[in-house]
Amino acid sequence: MKFLYLAYIATWTIHGLYLLYLRGRYQRLREERKELEKP
């Protein structure tokens, strides 16, 4: 059972990290857009 739980946890950790990475990229994009809009 230990390996089963580890596999499920590892799967969702990898997906979670990728979602965090995408969130970071979207945040940086928003900041750069704001910067560009400044006169």
Added chain:
Amino acid sequence: MKRFYPFFVLVTLALLSYAFYQGMFAAPTEATMGDVQRIFYYHLPHAWVAFLLFFANFLASIWYLVRRTERADALALASAEVGVVFCTVVLVTGPLWARPVWGIWWTWDARLTSTLVLWLIYVSYLVLRRFATGAQTQVLAAALAIFGFLDVPIVYLSIRYFRTQHPQPVIGGGEGSGLDPRMWIAVLWNLAGFLAFALLLVRLRYRLALAENALEAAHADRALGNLEQMPPPRASTQAGESPESHSALKLGNEPR
């Protein structure tokens, strides 16, 4: 489409939850391996979805080479990146299943090695796209993606043509292979859930790529606008110096 998206997110969450229930509780326990075999319900759908995403990357790369559209390039990038994430899950859950069943984490058999090579091909594709500069980067990446996809059928066929530590095909294999119908149901629910999840991720990444391209274009436009607003270079009073040579020096270029 905007109103459909939250609905699709909810459907995906519901699918993943039900798929988890199917894999963990509803599917029968396998006779030889016991509960650890339930890793199969995450391992196999991730492999199939990764193959589908690499196929999407292959088609988008051909589309890009034929039409040179920004959308094709963004789709190629998004499908490759999400494909690498899914392939990573396959490479992590595989050893976690192998250790209690085979007694080893890894072996260099044809299936495992070709899967690792597949992952490395698409990681190198992403590294090329991230760090290479120049007008030909997208074209080179598309060419790499088309040749890289050749490894997908090799991975798929490796357990049919080579003697491997990895089990022979359970689905679509020869005589005596096959799954219990209740196991099939769990596989299909997990496949549906992770396919929907992959589509969400590809959509997010695709829109991000297009937005980043638009921002880059806006930056370039602004830089050009600033350059046009600069006062014209003064005519030189010294003999032998032209206004062109002045502006070239201001821009930091050596006049040729």
